Amino acid sequence: MTPLLQIEAVSKHFPGVQALSAVSLSVLAGEVHALVGENGAGKSTLMKILAGVYVPDSGRLLWQGRPVTLHHPAQAQRLGISIIYQEFNLLPDLTVAENILLNHEPRTRLGLLDWPALNRRTRDLLALLETDIDPEEPVSGLSVAQQQMVEIVKALAVESRLIIMDEPTATLNPVEVQHLFQVIDRLKSRGSAVIFISHRLDEVLAIAQRVTVLKDGRWIATQPAAGLTQAEIVRQMVGRSLEDIFPPRQPAPAAAPLLEVRGLHSDRLRDISFTLRPGEIVGCVGLEGHGQRELARALFGLERLTGGSLHLGGAPLRLRHPRSAIEAGIVFISDDRKAEGLALKLGVRENVALPNLKLFNRGGIITPVQERDRVAEIVAALGVKTPALDQEVRLLSGGNQQKTVLAKWLLRAPRLLVFVEPTRGIDIGAKLEIYQLIHRLAAGGAGVLVVSSELLEVLGLSHRVLVLREGALQADWPIADCTEENIMRAATGVQA
Amino acid sequence: QDEDIISLRSIDYLNDTSIAMPEGDAVDTSAFAKDEPYTIGFINWSTANSWTVQIVEEVRDEASLYPEIGEFIIVSSEGDADTQISQIEDMIVRGVDALLLIPVSPDAIVPAMEEAAAAGIPIVVFAADVNTDVYVTKLLTDSVQFGRVQGDWLMEQLECQGNIIVLNGVTGISTSDNRRLGLQQAIEACPDGGAGITILAEEDAAWAYDQGKLATERMLAAYPEIDGVWSQGGAMTQGAIDAFEAAGRPLVPMTGEDNNGFLLAWQARLADGFKAMSASEPTWQSRVALQAALRIRSTAFRCPPSLKTPLTCTCARNTPMRTGRIHA
Amino acid sequence: MTTVPVPAARRPSRLRRFVRQHQNVLIIWGVLLLVLVGSAFASESFTNPRNFPNLMRQSAALLLVCLGQTLALLVGGIDLSVGSVISLVVVIMAALMQPTPESMLATLVVGLFIGALVWAVNGFMVTRFKLAPFMVTLATLSIVQGLALQFRQNPQATIPREFSPPFTGDTGGIPHPFLIIVLATTAVWLLLRYTRFGRHVYAVGSNENATRLSGINADRIKLLAFTLCGLLAGAAGVFTAARSRAGDPLIGGDFAFDSITAVVLGGASLNGGAGSVWGTLAGVFIVTVLSNILNLAGIESNYQYIVKGVLLVLAVMLYRRRR
Amino acid sequence: MSADAAAPARRALPAWLQRLPRIYLALVGMVLLLGLISPLSVEPGDLLNLMRQGATIGLVAIGQTFVLISGGLDLSVGSIVILADVMAAQMINGQPQQVLPVTLLVLAVGAGFGAVNGTLVTRFNVAPFIATLGTNLIVFGIALVYSGGAPRGSIPPEMRFWGNGFIGGVFPAAALVWLIFAVLAWLLLTRTTFGRALVAVGANRRAAHLSGIHDARVTFLAYVASGFMAAAAGLLLVAFIGVGTLEVGTDFLLGSIAAVVIGGTPFEGGRGTMAGSFGGVLFLMVLYSILTVLALPTSGRRIVEGVIILAAITLYSRQRE
Ligand SMILES: Nc1ncnc2c1ncn2[C@@H]1O[C@H](COP(=O)(O)OP(=O)(O)OP(=O)(O)O)[C@@H](O)[C@H]1O
Ligand SMILES: Nc1ncnc2c1ncn2[C@@H]1O[C@H](COP(=O)(O)OP(=O)(O)OP(=O)(O)O)[C@@H](O)[C@H]1O
Numbered sequence A: 001m002t003p004l005l006q007i008e009a010v011s012k013h014f015p016g017v018q019a020l021s022a023v024s025l026s027v028l029a030g031e032v033h034a035l036v037g038e039n040g041a042g043k044s045t046l047m048k049i050l051a052g053v054y055v056p057d058s059g060r061l062l063w064q065g066r067p068v069t070l071h072h073p074a075q076a077q078r079l080g081i082s083i084i085y086q087e088f089n090l091l092p093d094l095t096v097a098e099n100i101l102l103n104h105e106p107r108t109r110l111g112l113l114d115w116p117a118l119n120r121r122t123r124d125l126l127a128l129l130e131t132d133i134d135p136e137e138p139v140s141g142l143s144v145a146q147q148q149m150v151e152i153v154k155a156l157a158v159e160s161r162l163i164i165m166d167e168p169t170a171t172l173n174p175v176e177v178q179h180l181f182q183v184i185d186r187l188k189s190r191g192s193a194v195i196f197i198s199h200r201l202d203e204v205l206a207i208a209q210r211v212t213v214l215k216d217g218r219w220i221a222t223q224p225a226a227g228l229t230q231a232e233i234v235r236q237m238v239g240r241s242l243e244d245i246f247p248p249r250q251p252a253p254a255a256a257p258l259l260e261v262r263g264l265h266s267d268r269l270r271d272i273s274f275t276l277r278p279g280e281i282v283g284c285v286g287l288e289g290h291g292q293r294e295l296a297r298a299l300f301g302l303e304r305l306t307g308g309s310l311h312l313g314g315a316p317l318r319l320r321h322p323r324s325a326i327e328a329g330i331v332f333i334s335d336d337r338k339a340e341g342l343a344l345k346l347g348v349r350e351n352v353a354l355p356n357l358k359l360f361n362r363g364g365i366i367t368p369v370q371e372r373d374r375v376a377e378i379v380a381a382l383g384v385k386t387p388a389l390d391q392e393v394r395l396l397s398g399g400n401q402q403k404t405v406l407a408k409w410l411l412r413a414p415r416l417l418v419f420v421e422p423t424r425g426i427d428i429g430a431k432l433e434i435y436q437l438i439h440r441l442a443a444g445g446a447g448v449l450v451v452s453s454e455l456l457e458v459l460g461l462s463h464r465v466l467v468l469r470e471g472a473l474q475a476d477w478p479i480a481d482c483t484e485e486n487i488m489r490a491a492t493g494v495q496a
Numbered sequence B: 001q002d003e004d005i006i007s008l009r010s011i012d013y014l015n016d017t018s019i020a021m022p023e024g025d026a027v028d029t030s031a032f033a034k035d036e037p038y039t040i041g042f043i044n045w046s047t048a049n050s051w052t053v054q055i056v057e058e059v060r061d062e063a064s065l066y067p068e069i070g071e072f073i074i075v076s077s078e079g080d081a082d083t084q085i086s087q088i089e090d091m092i093v094r095g096v097d098a099l100l101l102i103p104v105s106p107d108a109i110v111p112a113m114e115e116a117a118a119a120g121i122p123i124v125v126f127a128a129d130v131n132t133d134v135y136v137t138k139l140l141t142d143s144v145q146f147g148r149v150q151g152d153w154l155m156e157q158l159e160c161q162g163n164i165i166v167l168n169g170v171t172g173i174s175t176s177d178n179r180r181l182g183l184q185q186a187i188e189a190c191p192d193g194g195a196g197i198t199i200l201a202e203e204d205a206a207w208a209y210d211q212g213k214l215a216t217e218r219m220l221a222a223y224p225e226i227d228g229v230w231s232q233g234g235a236m237t238q239g240a241i242d243a244f245e246a247a248g249r250p251l252v253p254m255t256g257e258d259n260n261g262f263l264l265a266w267q268a269r270l271a272d273g274f275k276a277m278s279a280s281e282p283t284w285q286s287r288v289a290l291q292a293a294l295r296i297r298s299t300a301f302r303c304p305p306s307l308k309t310p311l312t313c314t315c316a317r318n319t320p321m322r323t324g325r326i327h328a
Numbered sequence C: 001m002t003t004v005p006v007p008a009a010r011r012p013s014r015l016r017r018f019v020r021q022h023q024n025v026l027i028i029w030g031v032l033l034l035v036l037v038g039s040a041f042a043s044e045s046f047t048n049p050r051n052f053p054n055l056m057r058q059s060a061a062l063l064l065v066c067l068g069q070t071l072a073l074l075v076g077g078i079d080l081s082v083g084s085v086i087s088l089v090v091v092i093m094a095a096l097m098q099p100t101p102e103s104m105l106a107t108l109v110v111g112l113f114i115g116a117l118v119w120a121v122n123g124f125m126v127t128r129f130k131l132a133p134f135m136v137t138l139a140t141l142s143i144v145q146g147l148a149l150q151f152r153q154n155p156q157a158t159i160p161r162e163f164s165p166p167f168t169g170d171t172g173g174i175p176h177p178f179l180i181i182v183l184a185t186t187a188v189w190l191l192l193r194y195t196r197f198g199r200h201v202y203a204v205g206s207n208e209n210a211t212r213l214s215g216i217n218a219d220r221i222k223l224l225a226f227t228l229c230g231l232l233a234g235a236a237g238v239f240t241a242a243r244s245r246a247g248d249p250l251i252g253g254d255f256a257f258d259s260i261t262a263v264v265l266g267g268a269s270l271n272g273g274a275g276s277v278w279g280t281l282a283g284v285f286i287v288t289v290l291s292n293i294l295n296l297a298g299i300e301s302n303y304q305y306i307v308k309g310v311l312l313v314l315a316v317m318l319y320r321r322r323r
Numbered sequence D: 001m002s003a004d005a006a007a008p009a010r011r012a013l014p015a016w017l018q019r020l021p022r023i024y025l026a027l028v029g030m031v032l033l034l035g036l037i038s039p040l041s042v043e044p045g046d047l048l049n050l051m052r053q054g055a056t057i058g059l060v061a062i063g064q065t066f067v068l069i070s071g072g073l074d075l076s077v078g079s080i081v082i083l084a085d086v087m088a089a090q091m092i093n094g095q096p097q098q099v100l101p102v103t104l105l106v107l108a109v110g111a112g113f114g115a116v117n118g119t120l121v122t123r124f125n126v127a128p129f130i131a132t133l134g135t136n137l138i139v140f141g142i143a144l145v146y147s148g149g150a151p152r153g154s155i156p157p158e159m160r161f162w163g164n165g166f167i168g169g170v171f172p173a174a175a176l177v178w179l180i181f182a183v184l185a186w187l188l189l190t191r192t193t194f195g196r197a198l199v200a201v202g203a204n205r206r207a208a209h210l211s212g213i214h215d216a217r218v219t220f221l222a223y224v225a226s227g228f229m230a231a232a233a234g235l236l237l238v239a240f241i242g243v244g245t246l247e248v249g250t251d252f253l254l255g256s257i258a259a260v261v262i263g264g265t266p267f268e269g270g271r272g273t274m275a276g277s278f279g280g281v282l283f284l285m286v287l288y289s290i291l292t293v294l295a296l297p298t299s300g301r302r303i304v305e306g307v308i309i310l311a312a313i314t315l316y317s318r319q320r321e
């Protein structure tokens, strides 16, 4: 049987990087083909070539055995290729329905737009994923996870032969991932092929038939998923084996609380109280939209509080502006790196330096050498892959963008770190490094709050776990008492 | 200066034919007669121009003399015809008893004027021409003649031989275009039909000092031989004088318009033999216009359809500082 | 892993959603209402029945320009050249038009065509060479003004009297400018709301790259939007020609700034993607009414500047603060 | 995408040339063109004089650069220039001892109106276009009312020197003023935390805010700087003219924006260089010289002017993908 798609010796060069070197690959109709590799391995670049966004420098593509050239996304769409981009490509001012059916808007017999049909069709499509997003809501009002849903649904809106999913699950919670997998199964049985990219190897093994590994822009292996282990994939990806991704926990020393949260109230939070000791790593979980994000944001002064108080190191905290939080030694890593984390058009150096300008200036005058050295140091420490310190951030791979966000916050040793989805889109090797880093910071006496939708991450990393439901604290358990099951029960309120 | 204005107050311009020369057959305006008080509207063409400021000040002063004026509305079109059309329409809605108007455009405002006339509003046009006859009277100095007088003087100075540079106001505005037309006529009136005159460069300098000076500087840099400057505005001429001196070039004959800065600069250089001339449109024409408007409304007045106010000019033979009406 | 039902989010009522989505438009109409009421108190002439056709006539050309400007801003552009385009259209129409119906119709078409043509060129420069619309239209502003001066006649050519009534007259007491305003606004609204092209206009302005990745030819959308913008500028030129009946080469002078002011007042963003026809309509009326009432109330020009500036800022403050 | 193919070639240029804003390429071309059609206009003295001619608009462009980088726009500069001019002439009124205090006062007034703009934009969330347009009208009205429409007063020779004079008989004093401000502004933009913060605010205000930048304060300061520079330009202008005038023929508003954008600061902000704006102003000055030398009627001038600007931006200011 001819494969649906053959990629033959495709190469792509960007200034300063060889993103792909002679990669060959074939995708069969009706299969889920997983693509894995470290950050910057070239996965997204390869997918963008299939989507008609980039033109390869050399090599060719065969679609059902016939060579094709794709110069414009419209051409790929006509062949029946649709793609969920890693970086969101939504139109913030338009509604969900308009986004999803962009360029496929239903029309009446008069040729005018059929708004009722537009909203109806969108609602049907959204129902596939059992999500409850309002089709008439503007996208700018959605959470990141909801936006991801919209991206997915957008790709499903057209009947496609090949659907590319570039890290679709990075922002989804386990329940939503299950829904997505059901949809993928349906697509598969319909005879469509799916290319699935994820850094969560358990997902990869659960859904894929075949797995291809890329490393530094080169093809390493393509193999059946059956019989493959995570450890083996990691070995191929990283070039060595990683024993345990979660480093051993040092017990948090008994000490006076670093952070005290008392009776916090806001629009989305109800009476939240807990403490966090120096050296302690506290995970915070809950279903999407139940207040974890807001809790984290409140600790950085980004949430309008209607009641309660915060104390850091015994002193009351009044957070009027992120600056006062930063000055108190708090850092905050947002889950929306495009809107809140990075100035994409600026270079790595400028982004990393931004919250730290105080460090390399005298009376307001910047000392460039010092700046460059400090930035270079942290960039190297976190392994940000960038051809130059002044490379525009938007040209980095998704994972390296995330590392840049971390770099800008970790340049100075903070007292309290508030992470929202810190390892989103980060490859397994880098994850390990980040976990080690968090442990080092904790060991140095910093407190850490991690909000994550990856339950395993929270379980592997934290000393304590907070569970939120409907804005209220449901549980505050030491890690020893936590299991996936009881956390899910607390989060959903469903008694098993 | 104040004294001059006060002394001008008592003048009954309309009966002084040396000031306002009637042209054409007088018309009976008794149909317009109406009881006081009157609401008078004045649409000025621009505010940020010292000449029109003087116009406004004089008419305001004149208006203060007449208790029969209930309300005197002054607005300005800022040189924009579309704005002026709207303002005429607004005056119709406002129901003014008479409209004083300095047209911004000779043609574009005609439909609006026709409408005002149809609404029974007597219009007094002054200071700029308009191509319609729906006004009751019109009071003009001739812009073409203005440029012509300047041009004739310059041709005389140069004996119709040499290179000149030209500084215009704003091409497309009739005053500027008409003055420039006058220069053309003067050149063509030379015995050789103007063949001896070369216009090296020509620029719009918006009647402003800074643009006049900058333009002249650029021309001086490019042309080693300039024999005369035809400028249709005083501030521009002043700029030209300064530019010549800054470049270390001897002053050449220059034309200008009645403007204090220019006249002072000229006077300061009289002894050095600097030759210049200044043409001038009287600013008190606004007083005449107001008087005409009031008469049209109040008495059975036989109004001449057109009045000509004299163009005065100051030439090197005279002393440059003339009587009162120069704004200090 | 267990599958859990996601708790249903509260869905806002239709009315509340409508209010939320159209907040800006509603507020700007509220501001307009305030301005109208204030004006009625400021001068009794304002409520004079003659003032209604008057206001409509003064708004029509600006509205046509503003509809085009709205399109330009929506796709992330801006049109500074609109004033020159109007001048050029007026000059050429005046030069060509003979007092026969055929000639009038033909020159009208020529007028529209000139507007569209200028913007097709603008659009070509913007999309083909990826130039900033601000700069391109600043350059065309100059070029087109030059052309208008080049083609003008001295003395100015005039337009036959019969050309005006269809544009500035009235039928059965309904002023034609009012009809033009209603028709043009509705047409552009329908276009934006009920055609694919309209939705894609918003999409391009909202996020051009994302739109492109959705397989839409963003450049074509922009080019078309720009051309429409030019067509509307041409229409404004035709209306101005009918209103002034003369080939004045400077008559378009103030339109660029006035139109951007009105459109931004109406809630459009200079960054593209946001804006609405109804907001623009209110913005146009606010700008026109302000000038009108200042003239009617007899405020002198020196103070008109100050009062206009203060009112403008106040209006927007009232409206932006709610965001 | 396809533009990437050109990248290696660009890398072959020496580093300093790469960093030089591309406007200078166009500038060199324009000077050559001017020299070709009018050799007399490109003598060293004339070229220096071009710098003097650009000085007033150059000062305005400096402030405009700050504002454009922040993602805003300042439409009030034209009126502030005029108000400064009128105020200075009337208050100094020929008295040398008044020069210094009035200069300081006028600069403060300019900065004050900048502060009004900044407050409207940052505190009241008024779109910069409307806020500064409103201020523009108000300030012009104030200038009219203050001067009664007919400005009085004059400038003593000591001050006129800064507009007209030459240092050592060769170097225009006004050009020196411009240069000094340009260098200061360049340092401010590239070497201070304010400059960094400004760029970041323009590139992504939200991210800058979350990085602890006082985004509102930084934006506010950009408008203050713009008002201040416009007032400085007004002072230089009045020193150049010698008397107060409302009739300033130079288009400071569109001219300054054109210069800045031609100089490579994008209209959307988040990027931009002072060197570029400096070159942009010089480019305009050379362009005007060329137009003068061509001796075209206004219609032709306007056409050629537009075509050259179009050609220049097409040549070098392609927006990056
Ligand atoms: N437009 C571009 N210009 C320059 N470099 C680019 C561009 N796009 C990608 N790159 C570089 O190409 C390399 C491959 O990037 P790509 O996005 O394909 O990685 P990835 O495998 O998807 O990584 P991740 O898992 O982090 O998403 C990276 O080094 C990236 O910095
Ligand atoms: N460049 C800008 N353009 C438009 N609005 C702005 C800009 N900068 C700030 N604002 C607005 O100004 C308001 C105040 O901003 P913000 O809270 O960031 O102030 P701040 O940084 O806390 O200032 P400070 O710390 O000096 O009090 C916000 O509503 C913000 O949206």
Ligand SMILES: [Mg+2]
Pocket (backbone or CB within 6 Å): A043, A044, A045, A086, A166, A397, A398, A399
């Ligand atoms: Mg990727």
Ligand SMILES: [Mg+2]
Pocket (backbone or CB within 6 Å): A320, A321
């Ligand atoms: Mg604040």
